[in-house]
Amino acid sequence: MTKSAMAATSQASGQVEEEPPGAAARSEVDVEPPSSTADSNRNRLFPHIPEEAWNDWRWQFRHRIHTVEELAELVPLTTREQAQIKLVTTKYPLSVTPHYLSLINFNDPDDPIRKQAIPSFQEIALADIGLEDPLAEERDSVVPGLVHRYPDRVLMLLTNLCPMLCRHCTRKREWQHGGWVRTPGEIETMLDYIRRNTGIRDVILSGGDPLTLSTHRLEWVISRLRQIEHVEIIRIGTRCPVVLPQRIDDELCDMLSKYGAIWLNTHFNHPREVTPESALACDRLLRCGVPVNNQSVLLRGVNDTVETQTKLSHELLKIKVRPYYLFQCDEVQGTEHLRTPVETGIEILEGMRGHTSGLAIPTFVIDLPQGGGKIPLQPNYVLAQLGEEWILRNYQNRIFQYRNPRGLTSPTNGSKNGKRASTHLDLSLDKNSVLAPASGARDENRVIVRS
Ligand SMILES: *Cc1c(COP(=O)(O)O)cnc(C)c1O
Ligand code: SF4
Numbered sequence: 001m002t003k004s005a006m007a008a009t010s011q012a013s014g015q016v017e018e019e020p021p022g023a024a025a026r027s028e029v030d031v032e033p034p035s036s037t038a039d040s041n042r043n044r045l046f047p048h049i050p051e052e053a054w055n056d057w058r059w060q061f062r063h064r065i066h067t068v069e070e071l072a073e074l075v076p077l078t079t080r081e082q083a084q085i086k087l088v089t090t091k092y093p094l095s096v097t098p099h100y101l102s103l104i105n106f107n108d109p110d111d112p113i114r115k116q117a118i119p120s121f122q123e124i125a126l127a128d129i130g131l132e133d134p135l136a137e138e139r140d141s142v143v144p145g146l147v148h149r150y151p152d153r154v155l156m157l158l159t160n161l162c163p164m165l166c167r168h169c170t171r172k173r174e175w176q177h178g179g180w181v182r183t184p185g186e187i188e189t190m191l192d193y194i195r196r197n198t199g200i201r202d203v204i205l206s207g208g209d210p211l212t213l214s215t216h217r218l219e220w221v222i223s224r225l226r227q228i229e230h231v232e233i234i235r236i237g238t239r240c241p242v243v244l245p246q247r248i249d250d251e252l253c254d255m256l257s258k259y260g261a262i263w264l265n266t267h268f269n270h271p272r273e274v275t276p277e278s279a280l281a282c283d284r285l286l287r288c289g290v291p292v293n294n295q296s297v298l299l300r301g302v303n304d305t306v307e308t309q310t311k312l313s314h315e316l317l318k319i320k321v322r323p324y325y326l327f328q329c330d331e332v333q334g335t336e337h338l339r340t341p342v343e344t345g346i347e348i349l350e351g352m353r354g355h356t357s358g359l360a361i362p363t364f365v366i367d368l369p370q371g372g373g374k375i376p377l378q379p380n381y382v383l384a385q386l387g388e389e390w391i392l393r394n395y396q397n398r399i400f401q402y403r404n405p406r407g408l409t410s411p412t413n414g415s416k417n418g419k420r421a422s423t424h425l426d427l428s429l430d431k432n433s434v435l436a437p438a439s440g441a442r443d444e445n446r447v448i449v450r451s
Contacts, residue, residue: 002055002386003371004437017067023426026049031135034349038102038103038275040097040268041102041103041104041105043096043103043138043146045074045101045102046076046098046102049098053245054099054246057240057244057246057247057249058248060097060098060099060163060246060247061097061106061163061212061244061247063097064095064096064098064163064164065094065095065096065097065101065259066093066094066095066097066287067089067094068082068085068086068089068094071085071096071106071118072212075101075106076099076106077434082129084119084121084374085118085119085121087121087124088103088119088120088121088123088124089119091123091124091127091176091334092119092123092124092165092172092175092334093175094116094118094119094165095162095163095164095209095316096117096165097163097164097165097243097244099243099244099245099246099277099433100117100242100243100244101117102115102165102401103272103273103275104117104118110301112269112270112272112299112301112302112303112308113270113272113273115167115299115301115302115338116166116167116168116270116299116302117164117166117167118167119167120167120337122226122255122336122337123167123334123335123337124334126261126334126336126337127333127334128333129331129333129336130331130332130333130334130335130336131331131332131333131369132172132173132332132333133173133219134170134330134331134332134369134370135170135330135367135368135369135370135371136369136370137155137171137371138373139371140371142154142193143189143190143192143193144182144186144189145157145182145186145187145190146190146193146194147183148197148200148409149371149373150373151199152199152200152201152202153192153200153201153202153203153310154194154200154202154203154219155192155204155206156187156203156205156206157182157203157206157207157208158181158182158187158205158206158207158208158210158213158221159179159180159181159182159207159208159209159210159212159213160174160175160177160179160208161179161180161205161207161208161212162207162208162209162239162243163209163239163240163243163244163247164239164243164244165211165325166239166267167334167335167338167391168297168329168332168335168338169332170330170332170353170367171207171208172332172333172334172335173332173333174208175436178289179355181212181213181217184220185227187220187221187224191225191228192223194225194228194231195228198230200226200230200231201230201232201233201386202230202231202234202235202238203225203231203233203234203235204232204234204235204237205218205221205234205235205236205237205257206237207221207237209238209239209240210236210238211236211238211240211244211247211252212235215251215252215255218252218255219255222234222255222256222259222262223259226259226260232261233261233262233263234259234261234262234263235262235263235264235265235397236264237264237266237267237295238261238264238265238267239266239362240266240281241266241267241268241278241281241285241292241373242267242268242269242273242278242283242395245275245277245278245280245281246277246281247281248280248281248284248285249284250284251310253284253285253288253290254288255288256285256288256289256290257288257289257290262289262290263290263291263293263294264285264290264292264293265293265294265324266292266293266294266295266321267294267295267296267297268296268312268315268316268321269296269297269299269302269303269312270302270303270308270312271311271312271314271315271417272321274315274316274318276313278319279319282319282320282321283319283320286320289310291322292320292321292322293321293322293323293324294316294321294322294323294324294325294326294362295324295325295326295327296309296312296326296327296362297326297327297329298326298327298328298340298344298345298364299329299338299339299340300337300340301337301338304336304340304344304348305348306347306348306351306352307328309348309352310352310355310356310360312361313352313356313357313360313361313362314356314445316360317357317359317360322359323359323360323361324362324363325363325364325365325374326345326348326349326362326363326364326365327366327367328340328342328345328364328365328366330367331369333396342366342377344376345364345378346364346377346378347379348364348435349361349364349377349378350378350379350395351393353379354394354395355395363376364376364377364378367394381394383399387409387411388403388404388406389402389403389404390402390403390404
């Protein structure tokens with residue numbers, strides 16, 4: 001029996017009632033997986049776990065890997081790696097579900113799934129860079145756990161618990177305070193605030209991961225929100241479809257289907273996370289009337305290329321999940337090694353727009369420091385505005401002239417609301433030198449002038 005097989009067995013003791021046929025034989029063979037497929041990993045790491053247990057979110061949740069010792073029993077780690085991980089976890093704990101662990105290819109030190117789940121020494125080596133709470137969420141909390149930043153929507157932080165602790169988490173600061181779930185009293189205080197503020201029409205349940213609450217507790221919150229007339233939509237922000245897809249069970253779906261417009265935003269970062277289990281979870285949500293959108297975080301070495309983001313979007317669309325946001329990784333302490341320059345995100349969007357389905361293209365946003373809120377960043381397709389004419393380029397860098405409706409452009413070279421006025425533009429500039437794209441000599445880089 002392999003070391004990892006033994007570990008899985010002892011870990012599961014008390015869970016496994018009977019050995020599935022063939023499991024013993026399989027665990028006898030000490031082979032490296034030919035590829036990093038989740039199935040082969042699962043069979044190797046957790047060979048004796050019956051299908052029923054594996055597919056039960058409670059089993060997955062109870063068997064999260066929390067310590068470097070548990071991790072080292074399952075996967076190859078050098079002594080040095082073990083020492084480093086141990087040190088990191090004193091500041092930033094470790095938690096990975098068996099499901100997510102089985103997606104990691106441990107033969108690849110740069111595996112993009114591993115980077116999101118397994119602590120890196122850089123988390124403490126670079127820990128003095130960045131801030132604990134760059135978004136000033138503590139300051140914008142109107143009552144404990146309720147962040148009210150925008151006029152018509154609030155964020156309800158119900159717990160700090162997550163099935164998996166993502167190494168890039170924006171709320172890493174919360175990990176140090178031990179696990180908490182808001183008490184019914186605290187939730188009542190939040191509900192009171194929402195009741196009194198009739199401008200709030202959108203409530204986002206977040207955390208931590210709100211789906212770590214029992215379905216019963218969650219229903220208690222959702223049903224009370226539904227009694228507030230001005231609350232139009234409820235959103236759930238959860239990474240469960242990715243890290244604990246088993247959580248999306250019939251009980252949860254039956255409950256959600258009773259409460260009207262509920263939207264779910266999840267957090268896939270890499271195409272390999274779109275597994276059959278995740279596909280099933282999203283399908284269940286869609287069937288019970290809950291649209292699923294994705295909010296991914298742009299991470300260095302994980303998903304910071306056009307190819308990976310395009311593939312991620314394609315995999316998501318295949319399971320009917322719409323890419324909503326691509327987040328610039330916030331300036332959070334302990335995440336510096338995963339952050340990318342802002343330009344990377346813009347370049348990725350530029351590499352996608354026009355080249356693939358518009359549905360596949362997320363909005364790239366920075367959540368501004370000090371609670372400035374989310375702002376979208378785009379490649380710039382506007383080259384100039386000359387009176388009524390806009391000079392625009394397309395995804396192939398071809399240049400087009402586009403005319404405003406007659407008589408609606410102010411003579412100061414801007415639209416009437418003046419927002420787009422580019423007063424610094426020298427109108428006498430030679431047209432070609434204004435319009436020539438920087439990259440120059442491609443055939444298709446020509447000015448299209450409509451007669
Ligand atoms: C992200 C966020 C929201 C929701 O933003 P949308 O752009 O509507 O998705 C609301 N409140 C806070 C504090 C947020 O950080
Ligand atoms: S699921 Fe979200 S809140 Fe939880 S650790 Fe990951 S990024 Fe943080």
